[in-house]
Amino acid sequence: MAILDPLQFRLGDPELMKSALQNVSDGVLVLNQDNCIVWLNKSAVRILGVIEAEVTGKNLVDLFPGFGGGDFITSLAKCYADHTIFQFEDYYSMLDANIEFIAFPGAALRMCLFRDVTQRYRVRDATPDGWRNSSKSEVQADMYRAVVDSIGDPVLIAELDPMDRARHRILYVNNAFERRTGYPHEEAIDASPEIVFGERTDLHALARIAIAVYGGRVASEEMEFYRKDRSSYWAAISVAKVFDREDGSFVYVAIHHDLDERKAQEIAAARREEFVRSVIESLPAEVVMIDSKSNIVAVNRSASRSGWHFDESIPRSYLEIATHILGAKGAERIASGIRDVLARKIDRFSVDVNAAREDRARWLHVDVVPNVLASEETGVVISHTDVTERVLGAQRLSWVADHDALTGLPNRHLLIRELRDAISNCGPENLLGLIFLDLDGFRRVNDTLGHEAGDELLTEVAMRLSFSSHRNELIARLGGDEFVILVPDASPNLINGIASNIIDAISEPYTSISSQISLSIAQGVAITSDKTFPAADLLRQADTAMYRAKEQGRNKVVFFDEEMATQLATRLELESALKVAITSDQLTQVYQPIVEIDSGKVVAFEALLRWNHITRGPIRPYEVIALAEDAGIMQSLGKWVLRRAARQVREWLNQGVRVPVSVNVSVNQLVGSFLEEVSSTVEEFAIEPALLHLEVTESAVMADPKLSISTLQELSDMGFSIMMDDFGTGQSTLAALKGLPVDAVKLDQSFVSGLDASEGPDAQIVDAVVRLTTALGLHAIAEGVETGFQASSLSASGCRYAQGYHFLYPSSAEQALAYMRQKGIGVWKPASK
Numbered sequence: 001m002a003i004l005d006p007l008q009f010r011l012g013d014p015e016l017m018k019s020a021l022q023n024v025s026d027g028v029l030v031l032n033q034d035n036c037i038v039w040l041n042k043s044a045v046r047i048l049g050v051i052e053a054e055v056t057g058k059n060l061v062d063l064f065p066g067f068g069g070g071d072f073i074t075s076l077a078k079c080y081a082d083h084t085i086f087q088f089e090d091y092y093s094m095l096d097a098n099i100e101f102i103a104f105p106g107a108a109l110r111m112c113l114f115r116d117v118t119q120r121y122r123v124r125d126a127t128p129d130g131w132r133n134s135s136k137s138e139v140q141a142d143m144y145r146a147v148v149d150s151i152g153d154p155v156l157i158a159e160l161d162p163m164d165r166a167r168h169r170i171l172y173v174n175n176a177f178e179r180r181t182g183y184p185h186e187e188a189i190d191a192s193p194e195i196v197f198g199e200r201t202d203l204h205a206l207a208r209i210a211i212a213v214y215g216g217r218v219a220s221e222e223m224e225f226y227r228k229d230r231s232s233y234w235a236a237i238s239v240a241k242v243f244d245r246e247d248g249s250f251v252y253v254a255i256h257h258d259l260d261e262r263k264a265q266e267i268a269a270a271r272r273e274e275f276v277r278s279v280i281e282s283l284p285a286e287v288v289m290i291d292s293k294s295n296i297v298a299v300n301r302s303a304s305r306s307g308w309h310f311d312e313s314i315p316r317s318y319l320e321i322a323t324h325i326l327g328a329k330g331a332e333r334i335a336s337g338i339r340d341v342l343a344r345k346i347d348r349f350s351v352d353v354n355a356a357r358e359d360r361a362r363w364l365h366v367d368v369v370p371n372v373l374a375s376e377e378t379g380v381v382i383s384h385t386d387v388t389e390r391v392l393g394a395q396r397l398s399w400v401a402d403h404d405a406l407t408g409l410p411n412r413h414l415l416i417r418e419l420r421d422a423i424s425n426c427g428p429e430n431l432l433g434l435i436f437l438d439l440d441g442f443r444r445v446n447d448t449l450g451h452e453a454g455d456e457l458l459t460e461v462a463m464r465l466s467f468s469s470h471r472n473e474l475i476a477r478l479g480g481d482e483f484v485i486l487v488p489d490a491s492p493n494l495i496n497g498i499a500s501n502i503i504d505a506i507s508e509p510y511t512s513i514s515s516q517i518s519l520s521i522a523q524g525v526a527i528t529s530d531k532t533f534p535a536a537d538l539l540r541q542a543d544t545a546m547y548r549a550k551e552q553g554r555n556k557v558v559f560f561d562e563e564m565a566t567q568l569a570t571r572l573e574l575e576s577a578l579k580v581a582i583t584s585d586q587l588t589q590v591y592q593p594i595v596e597i598d599s600g601k602v603v604a605f606e607a608l609l610r611w612n613h614i615t616r617g618p619i620r621p622y623e624v625i626a627l628a629e630d631a632g633i634m635q636s637l638g639k640w641v642l643r644r645a646a647r648q649v650r651e652w653l654n655q656g657v658r659v660p661v662s663v664n665v666s667v668n669q670l671v672g673s674f675l676e677e678v679s680s681t682v683e684e685f686a687i688e689p690a691l692l693h694l695e696v697t698e699s700a701v702m703a704d705p706k707l708s709i710s711t712l713q714e715l716s717d718m719g720f721s722i723m724m725d726d727f728g729t730g731q732s733t734l735a736a737l738k739g740l741p742v743d744a745v746k747l748d749q750s751f752v753s754g755l756d757a758s759e760g761p762d763a764q765i766v767d768a769v770v771r772l773t774t775a776l777g778l779h780a781i782a783e784g785v786e787t788g789f790q791a792s793s794l795s796a797s798g799c800r801y802a803q804g805y806h807f808l809y810p811s812s813a814e815q816a817l818a819y820m821r822q823k824g825i826g827v828w829k830p831a832s833k
Contacts, residue, residue: 022218022238024255025152029112031103035060035076038109047095047116060112067092067099076103080110089117115152154180154235154256157242158193161249162214168192171251180256182228193254198226213241213252222259234263286364286384289371290318292342294335297379306384318382326355326364334382337368341380344370352391363391404477406455407462415476415484419535422488426529433490433527435499436542437465439481439506440520440554457510457517464505473498484542490527492559499523499557507555520554522546527559544568575631577613578624582633582640587611589644590810591661593819594781594803597795601826602819604660604693606803607645608810609637625666634668642681646692648813650685657820660828662693662723667700670711678715689719690830697725701740709740716741721830723781727769743830745773749784749804755793767797774798 021028027044029037037056045052048063055063061073068075068090079086086103095116103112154177161167173188181188181196188195205221212219218240224232235256244250286303290296295315299308307325309316318338322331330353337349349368356362365387371379402414410418419434426432439461446454458481465475465483474486485502487495503521510517524546526538541560544567549558581587591605611619619627628637645661652659665674682689694715701708701724712722723744751766766782773780782794785804794802808819 021151021255025257026113026115029060029063029114031060031110031112033110035073035110037063044114047114064092064099064101065094067094067101072101079103113151151255152176153258156188156193156254156256157251158254159245159249159251161247163248167249168194177256180227180233180258181225196225196227198224198230198232200224200232201226209237209239213239216241222263225256234259284386288318288382288384289379290338290382291379294318294338296321303384326353326366330355330364334366334368337366338380338382341368341370352387361388361392362386363388404462407459407477409462409466409483410474410476412476412478415474415478415486416535416539418474419486419538422486423528423533423535423538424531426488426531428529430488431490431527431529432538433487433495433525434538434542435485435487435495435502436524436526436539436546437483437485437502438522438546438550440522440550441517442481442519445517457519460510461506461519464508465502468501468505469498484539492527495525495527496557499525503555503557522549522555523557524549525557525559540568540572541565544571571627571630574613574616574619574623575627575633578611578627578631578637579633581611581613582636586614587640587644589641589648590812591648591816592803592810593808593816593823594662594801595807595823596826597791597800597802599824599826600807601824602659603801603826603828604662605816606662606695607641607648609641610810629666629668634666635672638666638669639677642678642692643684646681646685646687649687649691651813652817653687653691655817657817657825658691659820659825660691660693660721662695662721664695664697664725665700667697667708670696670700670708674711675714675718678720679718690721693721693723695723695725695746698727713741716743721828726783742778744779744781744801745769746781746783747799749782752782752784752790752794752804753786755790763793763797766794766799770794770797770799 022041024041025043027047028041029044030039032038036059040052040055048055050063060076064072068088072088072090075088076086080103086101088101089098091097092099097116098118099114100117101112101114103110151174155174156170156177157172158170159167169190170188170193173183173185175185177183177188178185183191183195202221202223205223209219209221218238220236220238222234222236224234225237226232236259237254237256239252239254242251242253284302285300286306286308287300288296288303288308289298293315294317296308296310296318299310304310308321319331319335322334326334333351333353334349337346337351340346341349347369349366351366353364353366354362355364363386365385367383367385368380371381402410404411422432442454442457445457458477461481461483462475462477465485469475469485472488476484476486478484485498487498502523506519506521510519524542524544526541526545528538541564544564545558545560548564549556552558588610589607590610591607593602594604594606595602609621609624611624613619624637625634628634641663645663649659649661678692678694682692694712696708696712701712716722721743722741723746724740724742725746726748727745747766747769751769755763755766770780779801780799782790782799782802783804785791785794785802785806787806790804791802791806808816811819
């Protein structure tokens, strides 16, 4: 108790208390006899969220409005009167927390302590019997001990004789010290304060503390201390001299404020920073860090090898080196991004820079971001990643996407883009011309010499077109044997001259192919000066003029005119009307039977499309197909036909009639999602695939044989019957049929019509085709049978099935049903190939 006698006097002085209690984590208040605030520590300011100057002098009730109700102030006054410690705990709505409040009586000034105990539950005896029964001096000693013990941070009170280090010993520790260090009270008392020191204790910090304390100042440092088990912890220590003794020694108090969590975060951050730095150092990308003045402050190994030099003694400008490595244009683009990032206008700047060198192409992807590793938020980090392969690969892919694979000329996609740009730049003084070219006789080359020769011929034509162009014309291949030439700054005379050169170039014999071939060409021309003219319409005008040129003969050049404009407008109107007809159910289907010639029984029907235009009347089927193909809606039209045929099969099944229906499939339908479309259709109408036959033309298959055969094979595997329509009018041979998954061949009516002349070549052709088809295990179906003689001749040749006007004109579903019931229904058997 004697140890605390001088201490109790000094702790009664608020000015000296500041040095000991200022950094305590609990709130500390000093009140006068009227319960007005004389002083409060930093924690009190923080917990209550007040400004010290504004609350100094205010009453305690004003600082804690509503806290504890009337009991709080009443009980506090009673404890002061009884000279007892006041302890009170209640929920305080202003802070949304449970607050523990402890007050200690005093003659002039009173000390109060409060803390947030929401997460803890304590039971304390507010007026211990021992304190009530003690003398006044004992009560005061215990009171100050209670103050120290109530502090949540470790507190150590020690004496030190500067002349005798043996007298550096602990006089007192509070409960928090015991919990924090593991040293019990009885073990710590009289021990040296150095029991909490260890191998990483900062000796320089200790020296600074000693100097400050000797000089009567409060010392504050952040240090690493050690527990009894020698594990370490971090704390912010505040040390203040309490009083001097006559023999030269003095007593001081040290308060440890826990920093473990903050230090753990700092250590983790330091480790992350070190990790990031090591990762950056090992990156293949060239990483350069610069300050706010664009001077280089650090580079990684990759950057150093590539010429990004850093010298601490000589500041080097990033832009100076970038100009040398990336070129002036690239450096300026990056400089602009650096300025924006430094000004915090943007969070990140990225750009691909062409850093080509004399010996090779080189592209760098440059990223500029704020330097988060810098101690101050200044400077940026710039990474330079070699993306040469990616950029060159993208350029190659872009070239492939915009160019024809066979000829290397621009394709339709690139043509349309260039055409739109050219239209936007044309005008009365600089007309824009478009020449649409189509080869005459090219199909004959494919039919006689095969696709390889046809491809070789197209490549030669492309070369001749390129050589015949001597200005800045753009030459593109649309597909097949169709080419387009875009002519800026055009005039009729200029275009006629170009067209004449093209005719001369194309008409020269083609001796590079095994057979000498001569071609002619049809050219249609459209010209505009309208900056707003649609590119697709200009291309359509040139296409229309090209077809007129074909009608006039070989090597003709036709300019689009008003008459053709009227025809084109009509065609566009029909295309638009067809789109509406598909979606509004204005189309119909009729059905023509496929019969067994000898028995007359119906084995299947072919579904045929009909369109009765609301004002123009019936539109011929081949015109409907051409309109759909030009308008790009062939897939929509084909889907309508497919679904209507499947629905009719279902309706006949519901009437007890089982008969297949065949539909025509175009080349446009064989791509995309046709397999899924067909599969979902039969599933929707609950019909067997065998009841839906698919007719494809030779031209549809041969347009892309590999894709077509793969698609047809999958359809055949699913159970659909495949028929080759209009056989004999294209380029296929019977031998080629062996590789196709077809069940039947429909012999074109052009051969059937010649059967009336029994000795003519058509009869021999039909006879040969039927015999060879049968030998291949396929069915032969004759189309366009109009007379009984034709039917008899076909039967005599071994042809089992036929269709045509001789049996029944294309009829409605009701008429077709009546015909079936009259003639009977035969059984269609799949091919046995």
